Each structure stands twice: as structure tokens, then as C-alpha cells.
Amino acid sequence: MAKVIEGLLYSESHEWVKVEGEYAFIGISDFAQHSMGALSYVDMPDVDDELEQGEEFGAVESVKAASDLYSPVSGTVVEVNEALEDAPELLNEDAYSNWIIKVKMSDPSQTEGLMDAASYEQMCEE
Amino acid sequence: MEELLKTCLCADHQALGAQMNEFAGYLMPIQYSDITVEHNAVRKAVGMFDVSHMGEIFVSGPDAESFVSHIFTNDIIGIAPGKVLYGMMLHPCGGVVDDLLVYKSVNPASYDYLLVVNASNIAKDYAWLLECAQGYDVKVVNASDEYGQIAVQGPLAEKTVVEVLAMEAAPALEFYTYCETLYQGNRVILSRTGYTGEDGFEIYADTETIVSMWRTLIEAGVTPCGLGCRDTLRFEAGLPLYGHELSDEITPLEAGLGMFVKLNKPEFVGKDAIAKQKEEGVTRKLVGIELLDRAIPRGGYSVETADGTVIGTVTTGYRSISLDRSVCVAMVPKEYSALETELFVRIRKKVFPGKVCKKRFYQTNYKK
Numbered sequence: 001m002a003k004v005i006e007g008l009l010y011s012e013s014h015e016w017v018k019v020e021g022e023y024a025f026i027g028i029s030d031f032a033q034h035s036m037g038a039l040s041y042v043d044m045p046d047v048d049d050e051l052e053q054g055e056e057f058g059a060v061e062s063v064k065a066a067s068d069l070y071s072p073v074s075g076t077v078v079e080v081n082e083a084l085e086d087a088p089e090l091l092n093e094d095a096y097s098n099w100i101i102k103v104k105m106s107d108p109s110q111t112e113g114l115m116d117a118a119s120y121e122q123m124c125e126e
Numbered sequence: 127m128e129e130l131l132k133t134c135l136c137a138d139h140q141a142l143g144a145q146m147n148e149f150a151g152y153l154m155p156i157q158y159s160d161i162t163v164e165h166n167a168v169r170k171a172v173g174m175f176d177v178s179h180m181g182e183i184f185v186s187g188p189d190a191e192s193f194v195s196h197i198f199t200n201d202i203i204g205i206a207p208g209k210v211l212y213g214m215m216l217h218p219c220g221g222v223v224d225d226l227l228v229y230k231s232v233n234p235a236s237y238d239y240l241l242v243v244n245a246s247n248i249a250k251d252y253a254w255l256l257e258c259a260q261g262y263d264v265k266v267v268n269a270s271d272e273y274g275q276i277a278v279q280g281p282l283a284e285k286t287v288v289e290v291l292a293m294e295a296a297p298a299l300e301f302y303t304y305c306e307t308l309y310q311g312n313r314v315i316l317s318r319t320g321y322t323g324e325d326g327f328e329i330y331a332d333t334e335t336i337v338s339m340w341r342t343l344i345e346a347g348v349t350p351c352g353l354g355c356r357d358t359l360r361f362e363a364g365l366p367l368y369g370h371e372l373s374d375e376i377t378p379l380e381a382g383l384g385m386f387v388k389l390n391k392p393e394f395v396g397k398d399a400i401a402k403q404k405e406e407g408v409t410r411k412l413v414g415i416e417l418l419d420r421a422i423p424r425g426g427y428s429v430e431t432a433d434g435t436v437i438g439t440v441t442t443g444y445r446s447i448s449l450d451r452s453v454c455v456a457m458v459p460k461e462y463s464a465l466e467t468e469l470f471v472r473i474r475k476k477v478f479p480g481k482v483c484k485k486r487f488y489q490t491n492y493k494k
Binding site for chain 2: 037038040041043056058059061062063064066068085086088
């Protein structure tokens with residue numbers, strides 16, 4: 001059973017968002033890492049890249065497939081988690097303590113359209 | 127969508143909880159547990175594959191030898207019974223109809239040659255063979271539906287086949303030879319061949335015998351392996367997959383398989399085209415490319431030069447499980463095929479630098 005954490009927001013494409021002021025930390029859910037299997041590469045954007053809500057910003061890849069990542073919010077990439085470059089398996093070990101990118105949001109109200117833990121859990125079960 | 131075909135082991139795969147998907151029109155197991163686990167079982171111990179979807183076509187008759195020689199690129203004239211040869215059937219233009227194994231019969235009362243072909247090409251191959259058989263006194267029988275096949279592969283394959291399946295004939299078989307033996311009283315074809323880069327056996331029998339054999343191997347703890355790791359294994363070993371490294375449009379010379387095309391044979395379909403291409407030189411070639419980054423080059427991605435000109439396409443690529451390197455095979459113009467040539471692979475929005483390398487990435491461990 002995939003884990004869902006209270007206090008995070010979730011997208012339909014299985015990213016999670018942790019809001020800290022005007023910043024959003026974005027990662028993938030436990031459900032997402034579990035359905036991908038062992039990850040061998042995380043493709044991340046460059047710092048200063050501008051992202052639109054719903055825009056592809058990278059991908060997680062297992063042996064068999066690549067799965068695109070979509071930004072749940074608009075904004076500017078201010079940091080990427082460099083630890084994932086050499087250790088993509090961190091996402092398999094704990095999807096929620098390992099964020100992928102940190103974004104300075106241009107429209108924080110967009111987070112209102114994301115799911116809470118209960119709604120996301122329900123979506124995963126369906 | 128058309129109803130998918132099922133092998134005799136389909137229900138067994140589903141009972142094992144395999145992830146099933148379409149391959150060559152068949153519903154096939156992609157993985158049972160995890161591709162990496164299954165891949166490593168074959169590299170380090172033993173694993174088995176249901177490859178019952180492969181095609182078995184028997185050729186017999188007074189002209190069998192000259193007919194098979196006519197449609198096959200490798201030289202089968204006068205080979206010993208029990209010998210297996212890899213090669214291709216070609217179109218007159220030199221493109222590949224299919225790549226296949228030809229078995230020289232140890233049982234001439236039943237057949238003279240067995241041709242083992244790709245599942246995706248059975249209908250095309252059979253029609254092609256019948257067309258080419260005009261004027262030859264041969265009988266060509268497509269027995270694909272009556273036969274199942276299990277591949278037992280890995281360093282412990284011989285021990286497994288002897289101890290679990292009680293096939294005492296296995297140790298004496300050299301690589302690329304076969305025999306007929308019995309399993310619980312039923313005739314089976316035991317072949318020391320494979321598609322993994324490791325030692326191993328491919329065993330053909332009627333579907334009931336195959337199901338019984340599979341269950342015995344499962345009970346003995348042999349790791350069932352899906353088509354997912356079959357692809358990662360064959361890729362690392364530099365073995366082509368029809369539809370990727372070979373096709374109706376790709377010639378054996380372009381694919382780097384010239385050693386399986388014997389131009390000293392008096393004739394075979396496609397010989398003139400290959401002889402001409404050899405003399406003139408190929409204009410494109412399959413090469414290996416290793417990326418400097420961890421990014422994964424996959425089939426279909428484009429290959430570019432430093433200035434962004436698209437010059438080719440990746441045919442297969444992975445983060446290699448055995449080597450932990452990002453490598454691929456790609457078709458590129460000959461002028462970019464020299465070892466160490468700098469090339470780039472476009473992966474989504476970015477391009478990643480790499481270098482041309484040998485396309486056999488993994489040192490194979492065949493029985494000598």
C-alpha cells in the first residue's frame with residue numbers, strides 16, 4: 001500500500017508539493033515511485049528555468065520506462081536536488097523526504113486547485 | 127483491438143502475478159518481480175523464459191538442403207546433423223526478411239531442417255518460404271502452434287537442466303548444437319543456444335510437455351524471467367532484435383552482421399545486393415554510443431552532431447544493468463561510425479554528449 005503524507009498537496013500526475021511561504025518543494029509520491037520500480041535516473045531542469053503550471057519539467061526513469069514530471073505550479077526553479085543526480089534510488093527509499101525541485105511560485109493561489117492527502121489517497125485507490 | 131494470442135503458459139504467468147503486456151501479437155509476461163532481479167538471476171545464476179511465441183518451421187524433402195541454402199545467408203551445405211547456425215533470410219534488395227536459427231536435423235525421418243523464427247514474423251516468413259519454394263521439391267510446415275519453448279539461461283543452466291529436468295544429454299552439447307532427448311517420455315529438442323549472452327539452453331516440445339517442464343522448474347526454484355529482462359540481456363550482449371536493429375530496410379552489413387552472410391556461397395536470395403553493397407561500402411552503420419551522463423538513451427530518440435544536425439536514431443538503449451552505464455545502439459551515417467566519435471543523443475528537451483563505442487557492451491560467457 002502506497003504511503004500518503006498529511007500536510008502535503010498532490011497533483012493528478014502524482015507529484016507532491018510542500019509549500020513554504022512563496023516557495024514550493026516538488027517531488028513524486030510514494031505511489032509514483034512504487035509504480036515505476038527501481039529508478040535509475042532523474043532528469044531535472046536547470047536553476048532559473050521558468051515553469052508554467054502543468055508544464056513538463058523533467059522525468060524519472062526506471063529500466064523499462066521514462067515517466068515525465070509536470071509542475072503543479074507556475075514559477076521559477078530556484079534549486080534542484082543534486083543528490084538525486086548520483087542517487088536516484090533515494091526516491092524509492094523515501095519519496096517524501098527527497099524533493100526534486102524548489103520553485104519560487106509566481107501564483108501561490110494555484111495550490112488551491114491541488115488535492116489534500118485524503119483526496120489523493122482516494123484517487124490512488126480508484 | 128484484435129484478440130491477443132496466448133502461449134500455453136499464459137495462465138501460469140498470470141497465476142505467478144506477472145505483469146502481462148502485448149508483444150508480437152501475444153499476451154506475454156514482461157516481468158514477474160523486477161527486471162533488475164530477473165536480469166541478475168540470468169547473469170549470476172539461472173533464469174527461464176517462456177518463448178513459446180517463437181515460430182518453428184520444419185523443412186523436409188529431397189531438395190531441403192539446396193532450398194534452405196537458397197533462402198539463408200549462412201552456409202549450411204554439408205554441416206553435421208545437430209549443428210545450429212544463426213543467419214538471415216533476405217529480400218532480393220538485401221533487406222532482412224527475418225533473422226533465424228537453422229537446425230540441421232538429427233532426426234531425418236521426421237524433418238531435414240528446423241527454422242526458428244521471430245514471433246512477429248511467423249506469417250510473413252512462412253509466406254516468404256512458400257514463395258521461394260517454387261521449383262524445389264520440399265515440404266514446408268509451420269508447426270508454431272504445436273510447439274512451446276522454454277529458454278533456461280545462465281551459468282547454472284547446465285546444472286539445472288541435468289538435475290531438475292534429468293536431461294543427461296545436456297553437458298555433452300557444445301554451443302550452437304542440439305539433440306533430441308526425452309522429458310518424462312516425451313520427445314523434446316534440447317538446444318544449447320540463447321539470447322542473453324550467457325550459457326544456456328532452449329528447449330522445444332509439444333505444449334503439454336512444456337507446461338509440465340515449466341512447473342517442474344518453478345518448483346525447483348528457477349527464477350521466471352519476463353521479456354523485459356530478455357531485452358536488457360540481449361541488448362548488453364550485442365544481439366539484434368528484429369524491428370529495432372534489423373528490418374526489411376536494414377541490411378546485415380549495415381547491422382554489423384556480415385560474418386553471418388557467406389558471400390562465397392554460389393547463390394542465395396539477396397546475395398547480389400549484399401555483394402554490391404560490400405564492394406561499394408555501406409552508407410550507414412549500427413554503432414554503440416555511451417553517454418557521459420546518467421541520462422537514458424531510448425529507442426526512437428534522435429542522434430545529433432555538435433551543431434544540432436539530426437543524423438540518426440537510437441534503435442535500443444538502456445541504463446545497462448550489468449555495467450551501470452548509459453548505452454545505446456544507433457543507426458548513423460558511416461562517417462560518424464568510427465570509435466570515439468563524439469555524438470549527441472536528444473533526450474526530451476536536452477542533448478547529452480556521448481562517444482561511439484563497440485555495440486557488444488557485455489563480455490559474453492558462452493560455453494566454448
